[in-house]
Amino acid sequence: MAQPIINLEDYTVLQHILFALGCLLWVFTYIVVLKVIKKSAFIEIPLIAVTANFAWEFLWSFVFMTNMGLLYVWGYRIWFFLDCFIVFNLFRYGFKQIELPSLRKRAVLIIASGIASWFLILFFYIKNYDHPISHNGAYSGYILNVMMSAMYIPLLLRLSRTQPFNVWAAWFKGVGTLLISAFCFLKYTDGFLLSMCAVTTVLDATYIYLIMKRMNLKNVKENAAVLE
Template identity: 40%
Template sequence: MNQPLIDTTDYTVPGLIFNGVGCLFWVVAYVVLVLEIRKKKFVEMPAYVAGANIGWEFVWSFIYHPDTGLLYALSYQAAFFLDCYIFYSTLRYGTKQPIHPEMKKYFRLFCLVNFGFWIMFCYLYRNEGYDTLNGANSGYIINIILSLQCLFQLLQTRDTANFSVLLAWSRTLGTGLITVSLFYFFPDNQWVQFLGLSCLVMDSTYIYVLWRRHGKLI
């Protein structure tokens, strides 16, 4: 990749700062998630969206690269390699999540097919010209599904001892700061801005529900 560390050719410095810190918070979220999995043998990442998450990261780490600079590309790759362990753990422990009993018979096959589907979706979405040059459009399609699935999973689970408040904050701050950067990067792209704000509402609701269950905000 012959890229500058941070590419200011098409983006403003404030937008790049918000985006970069947001990406960093997502890496932190993945580290927290990995540590929580190792400790609890439970994957908080909703199983139905795990394949989409790693599929997007694969495409934007190894097929395409964000045009924001090498530092951002490396953060995408760091997230991908952490997500490899998360996806592997999903295959092992994902049926501990609220899943219909009939679905458990085909759970691993579904996860693998879902992974392959999202690789093709993200690749073709960018190849056909529907995505931005840093993957924001496809990323927020997946993020809206992730935020919704996280909230559904939390509401379906009575005992939330396996759910991490730190992970919730890291994920919310990561998406929230990246959403702020969208207003700098793509001021006319109201569609992705709307998705970003919708994620913020759902992620904030998630933290509120978790606070009501755990009695603590951090």
């Protein structure tokens, strides 16, 4: 059955605005991350989170389909195609996130295994528990988001003295996810999902606080220059 551009029968205008703006800020996040990769050959998104995101975005772009409208179907596909460039560079530079020499030498195998594992796990989880009509990937998406937001913090604390972390990427990711969480609070009532939204907000706020605290004015200016 063909979908409308946006589904106004099951979702309100406010819900669409919150979700669409949140998705757009995630696009900005990926663009900033790619600019940092080009400039510094470092990927600031945690390695395992990149592999999970890649699998999730492929599945929701080409296997499962949101009922929010074609605008979001193609929005997910934009996420996926941007993520293809991030994953390509993860195979090139992902080893920089790994400190143990024995594991660093096997970075490519770890990344490939992570992608394959997440494809398998997420396919069956979405198929059985995260139905496109009732949940639209919110459960699987936020399970991954809690993991990602939690992993950003130790990665920053371990590597911020030697590797670049962009403050704009942190803000775009944090505010974008916050807007999507606001959408979830307006649309859903399940405590499990909403608790993940709340935890992700706290973790993202902590990450933003830490990255702002650890960066001096010069670093902030250099971060801003990435956007130019």
